[in-house]
Each structure stands twice: as structure tokens, then as C-alpha cells.
Amino acid sequence: MKVLVVGGAGYIGSHMVKMLDKAGHAVTTLDNLSNGYRDAVKYGEFVEGDIADEALLNQLFSDTGFDGVMHFASYIQVGESVEKPSMYYRNNVSNTQTLLDAMVEHGIKNFIFSSTAATFGEPEYTPIDEKHPQKPINPYGHSKLMVEQILADFDHAYGLKSVSLRYFNAAGADPEGELGERHVPETHLIPLVLQAASGRRQNITIFGEDYDTPDGTCIRDYIHINDLCSAHLLGLEHLVAGGDSRAYNMGNGQGYSIKEVIDVAKKVSGNDFDVLTGPRRDGDPARLVADSTLLQAELDWKPEYTELEMIIQHAWEWEKKVDSWQ
Numbered sequence: 139m140k141v142l143v144v145g146g147a148g149y150i151g152s153h154m155v156k157m158l159d160k161a162g163h164a165v166t167t168l169d170n171l172s173n174g175y176r177d178a179v180k181y182g183e184f185v186e187g188d189i190a191d192e193a194l195l196n197q198l199f200s201d202t203g204f205d206g207v208m209h210f211a212s213y214i215q216v217g218e219s220v221e222k223p224s225m226y227y228r229n230n231v232s233n234t235q236t237l238l239d240a241m242v243e244h245g246i247k248n249f250i251f252s253s254t255a256a257t258f259g260e261p262e263y264t265p266i267d268e269k270h271p272q273k274p275i276n277p278y279g280h281s282k283l284m285v286e287q288i289l290a291d292f293d294h295a296y297g298l299k300s301v302s303l304r305y306f307n308a309a310g311a312d313p314e315g316e317l318g319e320r321h322v323p324e325t326h327l328i329p330l331v332l333q334a335a336s337g338r339r340q341n342i343t344i345f346g347e348d349y350d351t352p353d354g355t356c357i358r359d360y361i362h363i364n365d366l367c368s369a370h371l372l373g374l375e376h377l378v379a380g381g382d383s384r385a386y387n388m389g390n391g392q393g394y395s396i397k398e399v400i401d402v403a404k405k406v407s408g409n410d411f412d413v414l415t416g417p418r419r420d421g422d423p424a425r426l427v428a429d430s431t432l433l434q435a436e437l438d439w440k441p442e443y444t445e446l447e448m449i450i451q452h453a454w455e456w457e458k459k460v461d462s463w464q
Contacts, residue, residue: 139163139378142204144189144237145211147174149319150252150308154208154367155181156317161371166202168194169211178317190233192240199244206248206374207241209234212282215325216256219278230281235288242296248377249289249300250370255359255387255428257283257304260421265429268387275421286385293383301373302385303433306426309360310449311456318456319363320464328360328450331400332457335407342411344396346418355396357425359389362443362452372437384436389428394446406450 141158145151146167151174158165159181167179170188187194189211198204212230213219219226241249256279257272274280285302292298309328311318319329333339347354369388376384394402404410433439443449 139205139374140202141165141374142168142198142202142207144168144207144209145174147171147176147179147184148210149321150363150366151208151210152178152180152317153312153363154210154370155179156312157364157367157371158182166198166204168198173213173321175320180316188233189237190229192236195237195240196243199240199246204246205378206250207237207246208250208252208370208374209237210252212252214254214278216276216278217325219276219281223277226277226281227284230278231284231288234285238288238292238298242292242298247297247299248374249298250373250377251285251289251300251302252370253286253302253304253385254279254282255304255306255389255426257286261423261426264425265389265391265427266387267429268385268432289383299377299381300383301377303366303369303373303388304385304428305361305366305388306359306428307361308363308366310362310364310443310452313364313443313452315455315459318453318459327358327396327399328403328453329457331403332407332450332454334411335403335409335454336457336460337409338460340412341414342400343414343416344400345416345422347415348418349424351395351424353395353397356422357393357395357427359393359427360399360446360449361389362441362449365441365443368442369433369437369439372439376437386430386433386437387428388430388433388439390441390444391427391430393425393427398446399450402446402450403454406447406454
């Protein structure tokens with residue numbers, strides 16, 4: 139297949155580009171490098187540009203007969219979305235529509251959307267399946283849900299088929315050590331904990347130890363980056379084979395507490411570090427875990443790296459190489 143990956147220089151996108159290339163597909167990355175890194179695109183062709191650039195999209199789609207497009211070019215920070223909603227709606231919604239319009243104009247029918255479980259808002263029950271009401275509580279979640287709704291309308295009107303994948307926390311790193319997670323600022327728990335383990339941070343803070351969970355700390359769903367990418371690839375293969383549009387929830391099915399993450403990070407790294415306790419943060423549910431039953435049944439998705447220790451081991455190998463990529 140010929141595949142365009144927008145946002146392919148970022149954390150998830152760069153791993154997706156590698157997986158596509160290793161599977162024998164011809165991959166092109168389009169990224170404006172606002173949050174990605176040119177040196178993270180190690181496979182295929184690279185085009186620096188923005189999905190808001192209609193002329194560039196028209197040129198790309200005219201020059202290459204893409205079989206599908208994968209979208210990882212959204213802004214993803216919940217707190218920032220609350221402070222800067224205009225930026226999030228412009229990039230995550232308006233610019234995505236520009237991309238979809240160009241696909242329709244050039245007859246490209248297959249679209250894989252990196253969505254989020256933030257479209258569900260406060261969980262009414264866990265694990266969260268596809269029947270759970272979608273009631274986002276921040277602009278980030280709203281922007282992703284808007285795109286899911288746009289995709290449903292584009293399917294009905296234009297025959298543009300899509301698979302949307304909703305997940306909470308992508309985690310880990312390329313098992314071969316080529317790629318990993320580097321956000322500025324970093325907001326994800328596992329890399330923050332490993333920065334404390336490596337000495338790049340003085341400590342880590344647990345926000346609330348009085349939740350209704352076995353150890354009192356929040357339980358979250360962490361999915362290995364390679365398992366996440368494999369689901370995206372299966373989604374594209376499903377569409378190219380003539381499959382219908384779908385939306386799936388994706389996760390490890392059980393979740394791990396913050397204290398579990400910290401304990402495993404200390405074990406894997408062999409290093410101790412200071413752990414502080416702070417007050418609860420507003421809007422932090424006790425449990426956020428996705429139900430991946432439908433994805434596994436319909437696309438035959440089988441996650442390979444389900445153990446927390448393996449996820450953190452791969453992330454730790456990447457953290458130890460910080461001087462080569464910082």
C-alpha cells in the first residue's frame with residue numbers, strides 16, 4: 139500500500155511509519171515539525187508541511203495515488219486545550235476537515251484516525267466499551283469527537299471510509315531502541331517517572347492517594363506503542379479490503395495504578411527516587427480503562443506487549459539514550 143502519515147514525526151506517528159515500512163508498504167510522512175522531530179522519521183519519504191495547506195495537499199494527492207491516510211497530527215494536551223481552545227479547534231477540527239476535503243476531491247477513500255478515550259468524559263462504568271456515552275469534558279475531547287462525527291457524515295455523503303481508534307495512554311518505545319517518546323513539555327506518567335529514575339527530574343509527585351482503588355492511587359490504561367500501531371495497520375487493511383467504517387476502543391483491559399508504575403520503574407531501572415504526595419487534581423477519575431473486546435473480535439487484534447514491566451523496560455532503554463536524542 140501507499141500510505142500518507144500526517145504527524146509522522148511525532149511519538150506515535152514515527153513508530154507507525156517504521157511499522158508500515160517494515161511491513162513492506164510505501165510510506166510518506168507529512169509533518170510541520172511543531173511537535174515532531176525530523177530525525178524521528180527514519181523510513182520512507184518526508185515532506186515538511188501542514189495539513190492546513192490545501193495547495194500542498196492537492197500536490198501530494200495528485201503526485202501519489204495513496205491507498206490511505208493515517209492522522210496523528212492533532213494537539214493532545216488536555217490542560218492546554220482548556221487554556222487555548224481556539225488553537226485546538228482550529229488544528230484538530232478545521233485543519234482535519236481541510237485534509238478530508240482534499241481526500242474526497244482526489245478520490246482517496248480510506249482514513250485512519252487517532253482518536254481518544256477522552257471523547258467519553260467522566261466514566262459511567264469501566265472498562266469503557268463502545269456503547270459508553272460520549273460526553274467529553276474538555277476542548278481536546280470535544281475536538282476529537284467532532285472529527286468522529288465529521289467522519290460519519292463524510293462516509294454517508296462521500297463514501298470516505300474510516301476507522302477511529304480511541305485509547306488513553308500510549309506508552310513504551312520501539313523494542314529495537316530506534317524510537318521513543320519525547321514531548322516538550324512531557325506530561326505522560328511513564329516518561330516522567332523514568333526521568334526521575336535517570337536523574338533528569340528530582341522527584342515524582344502522586345496527586346491523591348485516597349481514591350477508591352486497591353492502593354489508593356488512580357488506575358490508568360497503558361498500551362504499548364507497537365500494539366497501538368498494529369491496530370492502526372489492521373484498521374487500514376480492513377478498509378482497503380472493502381470494510382465498513384468503524385470506531386474501536388483500545389487498551390490493555392486491566393489498567394495499572396500510579397504506585398504500580400512507580401514500583402515497576404524502580405525495579406526496571408534499578409534506581410530509587412523521591413516520591414512526593416500532592417492533593418487530588420480536578421477531573422481525575424479513579425479508574426480509566428478501555429474495553430478492547432470488539433477490536434480484538436472484529437480485526438483480530440492481539441496485543442503483544444501487555445505486561446507493564448515490558449512496557450517500562452522499552453521506555454527505560456530509550457530514556458537511557460537521552461544524550462543521543464535530546
